[in-house]
Amino acid sequence: MSNFLDSLVAIDMHTHATLSTRNPPDEVAIAMDAAMDAYFKQPLPRPTIDATAAYYREHKMLAVIFPVDTERETGQARISNEEVAEDAARHPDALIPFASVDPMRGKMGAREVRRLVNSYGVQGFKFHPSAQGFYPNDRAAYAVYEAIAEAGVPAIFHSGQTGVGAGLPGGGGIRLKYSDPMFLDDVAVDFPSLPIVIAHPSFPWQDNALAVATHKPNVYIDLSGWSPRYFPPQLVKYANTLLKHKILFGSDYPVITPERWLKDFEALDIRPEVRPLILKHNAVRLLGLDKDPLNGRYQRLKPPVATDCCPAPQP
Numbered sequence: 001m002s003n004f005l006d007s008l009v010a011i012d013m014h015t016h017a018t019l020s021t022r023n024p025p026d027e028v029a030i031a032m033d034a035a036m037d038a039y040f041k042q043p044l045p046r047p048t049i050d051a052t053a054a055y056y057r058e059h060k061m062l063a064v065i066f067p068v069d070t071e072r073e074t075g076q077a078r079i080s081n082e083e084v085a086e087d088a089a090r091h092p093d094a095l096i097p098f099a100s101v102d103p104m105r106g107k108m109g110a111r112e113v114r115r116l117v118n119s120y121g122v123q124g125f126k127f128h129p130s131a132q133g134f135y136p137n138d139r140a141a142y143a144v145y146e147a148i149a150e151a152g153v154p155a156i157f158h159s160g161q162t163g164v165g166a167g168l169p170g171g172g173g174i175r176l177k178y179s180d181p182m183f184l185d186d187v188a189v190d191f192p193s194l195p196i197v198i199a200h201p202s203f204p205w206q207d208n209a210l211a212v213a214t215h216k217p218n219v220y221i222d223l224s225g226w227s228p229r230y231f232p233p234q235l236v237k238y239a240n241t242l243l244k245h246k247i248l249f250g251s252d253y254p255v256i257t258p259e260r261w262l263k264d265f266e267a268l269d270i271r272p273e274v275r276p277l278i279l280k281h282n283a284v285r286l287l288g289l290d291k292d293p294l295n296g297r298y299q300r301l302k303p304p305v306a307t308d309c310c311p312a313p314q315p
Contacts, residue, residue: 015251065084099122103132117151123287125155145191146191161204179202213238225250248282
């Protein structure tokens with residue numbers, strides 16, 4: 001690990017680009033944001049990408065940052081992948097750009113994946129099955145997954161309940177059923193070289209997420225979206241044991257700040273030798289990170305491979 005990575009407090013695998021400096025105001029986004037504020041009972045900050053970089057730099061962390069493309073399902077104008085990648089490129093000491101592509105775009109979506117990786121340095125992709133309105137194991141999405149697997153970069157999938165659309169009539173059209181992590185079991189079978197990250201404690205399907213992650217070598221779990229004080233006991237148990245090399249710190253910033261998350265994590269019953277794995281080392285290995293001394297950007301030294309770190313669960 002480089003001296004720079006050694007100096008980091010943590011790597012946050014899950015942060016959102018929430019405010020565009022290029023798009024005009026969007027009425028659907030305004031309504032969704034208002035519903036999200038009401039759901040969390042407080043106005044949520046919506047920093048620019050530059051402001052997010054400054055925040056993580058100040059706190060000596062790296063952050064994976066991404067938009068979410070829900071245009072087809074919600075009618076909300078997306079923050080473009082190009083904006084996120086170009087803005088993040090100004091802050092390689094603080095931000096790692098991921099992108100979001102609607103997987104139902106099929107071969108055109110696959111072309112976008114390849115362009116974003118090859119021309120914009122995108123290091124991974126984010127999907128939100130409920131907000132994007134698709135089952136992760138829908139074969140129509142496979143062309144996009146194939147392109148991501150070819151690039152050797154990870155795919156993060158939202159799982160469980162969501163604050164998106166919460167409180168709106170009909171939940172704003174958001175269907176929770178799509179975000180059961182068991183649907184990712186098929187994806188892990190059909191794309192065994194694709195690193196898959198199940199995002200969030202997966203309420204109400206936590207056991208499904210644990211089952212898939214212990215059974216499939218290429219599946220990880222990030223801990224974003226919840227304060228650690230509310231983690232289900234079985235998640236804590238697996239994080240300490242079978243999945244200690246496959247659990248990743250994530251905050252869901254700006255919904256939850258890493259400061260709040262880390263404070264609550266200190267009180268969680270996690271073994272001392274496991275804490276640095278969760279906070280940083282597992283992400284370094286998953287992302288294949290090191291710093292290129294020629295241009296200061298992060299580069300993947302080698303594609304992540306299926307980990308053999310975890311003993312098989314007992315029958």
